Amino acid sequence: MRSLRSPGPTVGVVGGGQLGRMLAEAASPLGVEVVVLDPTPECPASLVARGQIVADFDDEAAIRDLAERADVLTFEIELADQDALERVSEDTGTPVHPKPSTLETIHDKLVQKRQLEDAGIPVPPFRAVEGADDIREAIEDHGAPVMLKARTGGYDGRGNVPVESKAEAEEALEAVAGPAMVEAFVDFEREVSVIAAKGEGETATFPLGENVHREEILRETIIPARSEPEVAERAYEVATDVLEVMDGRGVYGIELFETVDGEILLNEIAPRPHNSGHWTIEGAVGSQFEQHVRAVLGWPLASADLLGPTVSTNLLGDVEEPTDARLENVERILETPGAHLHWYGKREVRPLRKMGHVTVSARGEETADVEELLETARDLRDAVTFDAA
Structure with missing residues (x-):
């Protein structure tokens, strides 16, 4: 009790x-x-x-x-x-929770990929990089472009450098400026993610989300993903297998590629709540944040059921130089039915810094058009600005 x-x-x-x-x-x-x-x-x-x-x-x-x-x-x-x-x-x-051993695995992307591959989880072809020749060999084997990744410290696309030709190998390695790995470029239909929770003897997965990135930074998440049901089911299977590898309770953001052939490949794992799960605050019975609190305490997990189609979009710094954070024209968001504004309280806005997000949810409307929700979310995002000029 x-x-x-x-x-x-x-x-x-x-x-x-x-x-x-x-x-x-x-x-x-x-x-x-x-x-x-x-x-x-x-x-x-x-x-x-x-x-x-x-x-x-x-x-x-x-x-x-x-x-x-x-x-x-x-x-x-x-x-x-x-x-x-x-x-x-x-x-x-x-x-x-999650256990420090899991954090150690996640810290090094090469270690992460090797451990997941050994567990039978599908990942893109990859290799360690000791010098520029390893990048050139990857291009020789898999074609260009390839993705050069910093093994440690990268997030929000930082530390990821696309290499378009063998001639760019040296410059790309200098840009990473540290231990690196290289992956074959995945010809994907869409990027998707599963927010999954590992509790005390139980797991839970939120509905598959579709993620839209530009400049390697997440811009929008669409729920449910516009994937075929069998592809979504495969994504849940991969996510469940990933949880078996992870040690310790908590929420994991599991980023995946859906290939043009309908296959699922693992991209990366975050051993914590994830940007692509922010929609759960309004769009699911229990949010990823409530789920994480419950999980790390060993409490029963919340329901991860969808309340209705939902879209979230990030509010990124649209300034040229760092300046005091002041978001203009928020009335449009506040006046729109089904729209929810989240302001993170950061005092300084920088170029492309995540300052908040907007969620548009059609709770209780299972047949709502996600395309219309996406258009509304984009309109609301584009109506606000940090640039007072």
């Missing part, structure tokens, strides 16, 4: 960006308190969390302080130090 008390359990989160903010928002109705660790004073999550420890993500003393204030530790950014988390967990007895 479970019971609630006041104050309730505390989740310590390494990272205090928008994901930490939305975790704290989802935790509050459950009676769960959140404390975040982030190097930015008054980070986005600090405005809704119980408290913030201002420190770097790899500050072991600060992580220990966080563990002593929490019943469980988790993270919303892969820059968390897995070795420090493991040592602190062993010393304090505060569990970490």
